Structure formats: C-alpha cells, structure tokens
Amino acid sequence: xxxxxxxxxxxxxxxxxxxxxxxxxxxxxxxxxxxxxxxxxxxxxxxxxxxxxxxxxxxxxxxxxxxxxxxxxxxxxxxxxxxxxxxxxxxxxxxxxxxxxxxxxxxxxxxxxxxxxxx
Numbered sequence: 314x315x316x317x318x319x320x321x322x323x324x325x326x327x328x329x330x331x332x333x334x335x336x337x338x339x340x341x342x343x344x345x346x347x348x349x350x351x352x353x354x355x356x357x358x359x360x361x362x363x364x365x366x367x368x369x370x371x372x373x374x375x376x377x378x379x380x381x382x383x384x385x386x387x388x389x390x391x392x393x394x395x396x397x398x399x400x401x402x403x404x405x406x407x408x409x410x411x412x413x414x415x416x417x418x419x420x421x422x423x424x425x426x427x428x429x430x431x432x
Contacts (some may be wrong), residue, residue, distance in 0.1 A: 315357075321345060362388075389429065411432075
C-alpha cells in the first residue's frame with residue numbers, strides 16, 4: 314500500500330507520516346496541494362489523506378485533479394474546522410471515502426485506511 318498525506322501544517326504532516334511509516338505503511342507527505350500534484354505525476358497512490366482547508370487549493374479541488382491522473386485512488390479527508398454535519402453537507406458530492414475530524418487518533422485513521430482498501 315502506498316499512501317500520500319497532504320496537510321499544510323508541516324509539523325503535523327511530517328509527524329503523522331513518521332507514525333504511519335513506523336506502523337509499516339509506505340507513506341509520502343506533502344505540505345501543499347501543488348507538491349502533492351508533483352508527486353502524483355511520478356506515481357499513483359492507493360490512498361490520499363488530505364486536509365480540506367489549505368492555501369491556494371483546498372483538498373476537494375486537489376482530489377478532483379489527482380483523480381484525473383489516478384482514477385482508482387481512494388480519499389480520506391481531514392478537517393479541523395466545523396462539525397461533522399457541516400463537513401458532510403459541504404463535501405458529500407465529492408465522493409470522499411471517509412472523513413476524520415482533527416485532532417486525529419492514528420488507530421482510527423489506520424482503521425479507515427484498511428476499510429477503504431478492503432483489507
């Protein structure tokens with residue numbers, strides 16, 4: 314399994330990626346949507362875990378662009394803003410496989426990754 318983590322909070326992204334790697338998940342991370350697009354030009358990932366609110370390009374727009382390149386990628390959205398009801402109303406049409414609210418529990422994230430990949 315190959316996972317791409319995208320979050321503009323560099324410390325959060327790097328430490329979460331490190332924790333996922335320690336649990337045996339092949340993880341790359343990006344601190345911007347633009348960097349994530351460059352990584353996907355080189356290879357496709359099984360799962361993209363992306364923050365919703367990021368500067369220049371949000372997670373929803375990123376998902377649309379990434380799926381043009383790799384249509385089989387699965388997406389898990391992260392948000393630290395608003396409630397789960399607001400999130401569901403705002404992004405349900407994007408086809409996210411799962412969403413998680415920050416602060417994030419890594420065990421829950423791994424469970425969602427496994428579910429999205431049918432592991």
